[in-house]
Every structure is written in C-alpha cells, then in structure tokens.
Amino acid sequence: MGYATTVLPTQWLKVERVDWQLGLRRTLLQISDLHVERNRISPERLAAVCRAERPDYICLTGDYVDSEKALPRFEPYLRAFQSAQVPVFAVLGNHDYKLRGRLNALIACLESHGVTVLRNSSVVLDGFCLVGIDDYDTRHSDEEAAYARVPQGLPVVVMTHDPTFVLAARRPFDALLAGHLHGKQFRLPFFYHLKPMGPLAKQGIYAGLHDAEQGPYYISKGVGQSGINLRFLVRSEVTVHRL
Numbered sequence: 149m150g151y152a153t154t155v156l157p158t159q160w161l162k163v164e165r166v167d168w169q170l171g172l173r174r175t176l177l178q179i180s181d182l183h184v185e186r187n188r189i190s191p192e193r194l195a196a197v198c199r200a201e202r203p204d205y206i207c208l209t210g211d212y213v214d215s216e217k218a219l220p221r222f223e224p225y226l227r228a229f230q231s232a233q234v235p236v237f238a239v240l241g242n243h244d245y246k247l248r249g250r251l252n253a254l255i256a257c258l259e260s261h262g263v264t265v266l267r268n269s270s271v272v273l274d275g276f277c278l279v280g281i282d283d284y285d286t287r288h289s290d291e292e293a294a295y296a297r298v299p300q301g302l303p304v305v306v307m308t309h310d311p312t313f314v315l316a317a318r319r320p321f322d323a324l325l326a327g328h329l330h331g332k333q334f335r336l337p338f339f340y341h342l343k344p345m346g347p348l349a350k351q352g353i354y355a356g357l358h359d360a361e362q363g364p365y366y367i368s369k370g371v372g373q374s375g376i377n378l379r380f381l382v383r384s385e386v387t388v389h390r391l
Contacts (some may be wrong), residue, residue: 157379158188163197164387166357166366168323170303172275172391177203178307179229179386180327181211181370183243184221186377189384194371195228201388205234205273208263209327209368210241210283210309216250219257226261236263237271237278241309241328242285243374266307268293276303276391279321284313285328285346295319305391311353311367312346314360324365325389331355331369334380 177198198206206229213222229236238258240251247254258265266280268290277298282288289308298304303322311326332339332354344350357366369385 154378154380157381157383158373158377160383161189161193161197161371162383162385163201164368164385165390166387167390168364170276170322170391172303174205174274174276174391175201175203176205176207176305176325176389176391177201177386178207178209178325178368178389179371180209180368181241181330181372181374182222182225183211183370183372183374184213184225185218186374187372188377189371191224191228194225194386195231197386198229198232203232203234203388205278206232206236207307207325208236208238209307209325210239211243211327211370211374212241213254214243214246216247216253219253222257223261226258226263229263230261237280237307238263238265239280239307239309240265240267240283240288242283245283245286245288270294270298272299272302276305279304279306281306281308281313284308284310284316289313291317291319303391310346311365312348314362314365315348317360317362319362321363323389323391324363325368326365327368327370329354329367330374330379331382331385333373333382335382336380
C-alpha cells in the first residue's frame with residue numbers, strides 16, 4: 149500500500165491535456181519541475197511522449213537542478229527533448245537559482261542543447277507571442293521587461309515557474325503555463341498551511357486550470373519531486389496544450 153500511494157505516483161507518468169480554444173492549431177508540450185536529483189521518470193520515457201504527441205513546441209517551466217554537479221544528469225533529458233526536433237523554450241525556477249554564481253553553467257547547458265531561455269523576454273512564433281517571465285518566488289520576475297517587445301494583436305502565451313505571479317500580473321494574457329507547486333505532492337488536508345508556499349496555494353489553488361484577473365492559467369503537477377523523492381496520491385505529469 150505504501151509503494152502504491154507514494155512511489156508509484158512518481159513512476160506512473162500522466163499526460164494531461166488542455167484545450168485553450170485559441171484557434172491557432174498549435175500544440176505545446178509543457179514539462180515542468182524535472183528535479184533531476186529526485187526523479188523517477190526516465191529521459192527515454194519523456195522522449196517517447198515527445199514522439200507520440202508530436203508537439204509544435206516544448207515549454208520547460210523551471211526547476212531542473214539544485215546544484216551544478218547535477219548537470220550531467222540533466223543532459224540526457226535535454227537530448228530527449230532535442231529528439232523531438234521542435235523548438236524548445238525554458239524559464240528558470242526557484243531551485244535553479246540555488247546555483248547562485250553558477251547559474252550561467254545551467255543556462256549554458258540549456259542553450260548548448262538548443263533550448264532558448266526566456267528571462268523576462270518574448271519571442272514571436274507562428275501566430276502568437278510566447279512570453280517567458282522569470283521566477284516570481286525568488287523575485288526575478290519583471291513583467292514590463294518581458295512584455296517590452298510583445299506586438300499588439302497577437303495572442304499572448306506566458307510561461308513562468310511560480311503561478312503566484314498571476315496575483316501580481318498587470319498585463320493580459322490568453323494562456324499562462326506554470327508549475328512549482330507539484331499539485332501539492334502530498335495530498336493531505338491543510339498541507340499548505342503546514343508548508344507555506346504562498347497565497348495562491350493557501351487558497352487551495354495548486355494544480356489544473358484556473359482564471360485570474362488578467363487571464364486563464366494552468367499549473368502543472370510536474371515530473372520530479374522536491375524535498376523527498378515521494379508523492380502521496382499525486383501522479384507526475386506532463387501537459388499537452390492545444391492552442
């Protein structure tokens with residue numbers, strides 16, 4: 149019973165699906181919170197999902213490693229994403245900022261595998277603008293800088309790590325993808341009162357599709373684990389977003 153409720157959820161990857169009905173006929177595959185030091189989903193499994201889903205773009209929404217010494221374990225995942233042969237974009241998470249002075253090593257690792265890192269910046273893609281807002285939890289988000297080059301008239305899709313950003317957002321978006329909260333990781337009553345993770349989580353919003361003042365947003369349960377390599381009744385996930 150203990151294995152089925154705490155270990156199996158970290159091995160049994162779920163593919164969630166969200167239809168944003170933006171009329172763009174484009175698909176994003178969101179992969180969040182890899183936490184390669186505490187992760188039971190193999191690069192081969194994620195590569196198989198990429199092949200099966202055939203996304204137009206892959207979005208990585210933060211928390212890859214806790215230290216520079218974990219980068220060699222991260223690289224097979226990056227090669228798995230490269231195998232999809234589609235553009236890959238990334239934002240940074242609060243755990244990534246634990247690298248402090250060695251953060252550039254992580255960014256270089258991402259970029260050397262063809263990943264575009266969006267740090268409060270944007271890129272115009274096929275029919276929409278993808279905005280990457282840096283981590284809100286560690287106070288690296290800069291909404292104005294991120295939107296500085298967003299053209300008028302295009303749908304805006306935001307990717308960021310900490311969904312708490314939506315409470316401070318001032319600019320509108322058509323869809324926002326986030327992670328950070330792991331779907332609670334341990335499905336226990338009052339968990340976020342015992343382990344504070346910000347006002348959004350305290351309101352009981354920690355996974356799935358929701359609405360904020362500036363637009364709708366989705367919180368992924370993520371792939372890996374934070375703290376200990378277990379989940380309780382919360383499966384690891386990746387998410388297919390149909391725009």
